[in-house]
Amino acid sequence: MNRIGIGEFYFEEEGKKIMLDIIKRNAISEGKYCREFEKEFAEYIGTKNAVICNSGTSALMLVLQALKYHSKYKIPEGKKVIMPALTYIATANSIATTNFEPVFIDINKDDFCINTELLKEHIEGIDDIKEYAGIMPVHLMGYPAEMNKINKIAEKNGLIVIEDSAEAHGSIYDGKRTGNLSFAGCFSFYLAHNIQVGEVGMITTNDEELTDKCNRLKGNGRLCYCNVDEIHSGKCTHQMNEFHPRYLHDMIGYNFKSMEYQGAIGTVQMKKIKWLLRQRQENVKKLNEGLEELNGSSLILPKHSEEISYLGYPLVVIDEKISRNDIAQELVKKEIENRPIFNSIPTQQPAYEKYRKEYQGKVNTAEYIGNNGIYIGCHQYLKEEEIEYMIKSIKEIFGK
Template identity: 35%
Template sequence: MNNTLALHGGTKTVTTKFQWPIFDEGDVEAVTEVARSGQWGNPDCSGLVEKFEKDFAAYCGSKYAMTCANGSVALRLALMAMGVRPGDEVIVPPYTFIATASIVIEANCVPVFVDIEPDTYNLDPEKIEAAITARTKAIIPVHFAGLACNMDGIMAIAEKHGLRVIEDAAHAHGGAYKGKKLGSIGHAGCFSFQSSKNLNAGEGGLIVTDDEQLYDRMNSLRNVGRVKGGQWYEHHYLGCNYRITQLQATLLSKQLERLDAQTQQREANGKYLSELLAPIEGISPLTTGHGETTHTYHLYIFRYDKTKFNGLSKKEFAETLAAEGVPAFMGYPKPIYEQPVFQKKNFMCYAIPEEVDYTNVHCEVAERACYEEAVWILQHAMLGTHQDMEQFAEAIKKIQRAVTA
């Protein structure tokens, strides 16, 4: 059995080249048709943007969907439209992309970091209430890696305290919790169509909601403050141009046709890979069975224990695994609150109270995930075959054999 690691000149365990994005001539033709029409932008004379919005709203089981420039903008528009004021507090997890917290700053509000669950890496409902104050206005749970948060618990807390819930579903297109599509459970759900996402057009974002008043306000904010029935040069809110183009909408409509089949493939592979990894000492897949009815596996995440790999650091392990041909990554190097922008409060002109201080914030589980545990396998690899999953597991075993020999 070959124990020479690829990093040291050995043969790679995995040789599959995982394609992303996935497209065919139908996508090319659809975009070409829009290009030839000469109607590329928005206002949407062709109705292509509106069609995608309606289709995605129906897909999520929501009344309304509104596209916008990207997922970060989607979160900010949703929060602003909910009527927050400078200094209001918003509860967010520390283990997520920085935009979940930075958009709170951009809305002149204060991110309050609440730790994550150790077995799912999602916001821990049991720790939320202790963080609620008179200034708390909203909660932004993140369905991290495509695994649904405990939405029953979060919504119950929100209802008890009169808080709004914005689902960050940037990883969760097609995911579901107790039969309901992720994004459709809170007061608003936000999606990203950035190039790494399970549904993508290079860039773009979208918000779903059942609240007509909220939808109208968000729509105005993304369209330079214009309102339904108003004039083109009549502006009611301090909005900006955050619209997407007809080219993006066309590409998204074509990609949406593949989403369910791709999600099923990722989920089947994720379950199989967990079965393969569970017996390996020092490797613990994140747990499922918490109410999710569809896990989108935007990331496949497992917890790594270096004591079972002769002290090999998480960073070294992830690099060694990637060298074996597994599209693997060590994930976030630190929780959001330890990023320089938060430690130094480099918030420019935003109206954040002077007493806000992130230098003493500590979320134990998030820190452990960043520094010691969490290893990611990227979503396009989860569109491989069962044989690919077997090779991923074999690559991990190979590393363990090599470093413990």
């Protein structure tokens, strides 16, 4: 049996053809394929617009940075942004590196998303809500956060909601896709994610000004993002400025632009999205059926739903005789790649050490999942015999 990865990626015929087209046209910078990918992804998510950038982390940072310049919000640096205590570190890093202040709320044990009861309690206990800019829920492992409750709390308190949907391409909540349930959604197309490009990110939004600001901030805050032909043919509306509009900057930004081959791979992935999400859901179902006898005694198995876009197959180890780390090692011995379901950022991440004391005892579920959560692959290329092998191997580890 070959090693069973968290995710696999194949170019397949169409991918190869499209890459060849890019090579033939010597087109490497963002161009028609990136625009196509943006258009198709926005349509799929259900938003008016999408902005491609070079990673999911960049997508989050661009939205946060744009809020400082957005005419409706003008959020000053230093304000607080509420997020779940357990997620991939990029959520917290995007807040910290744009000079906002992360505030951590504990998570639910069953879907790893922000606990909305604790969120409500936290907000009710705030003396000065003006210290807060917004809430950044994360749809972790593809499970949608409780957006209706989050949006209600946010609306009541004048907070902006930005979805970290990096792991949830195509997940549905209350009839809508995640990334279309708030001011903006941010996606990652990292290799091990549900839709894979390698390294690329996307912002989805219905807000025109945010779209414009993100498009400009990803080019170092330049005045316009017209392509060179448009500028030279006089189509760019900034033509009359004293300086070349590409070299005049009215916001402090980053270089978070993507490349044409990334957009091209994205367009190929979009054609397969329905199939690949269905495969992942089917695989979760099969794994659940095969492991049912361990459910509730040794492991907590994931909820199966045709509305969840699964990043992986998440398990919580509840067997007291064997630890999550031992299981991880046993799986590696059996050539089954696995990862922890992240950990509690304020109390288990060295980079966020300064929050440890403040959050001790306040994020117990995040710590529990940090110590006991693990995931393996459920990707679209898994073969029947690999799924059977995974089931057999996990049962063996638990002596079944």
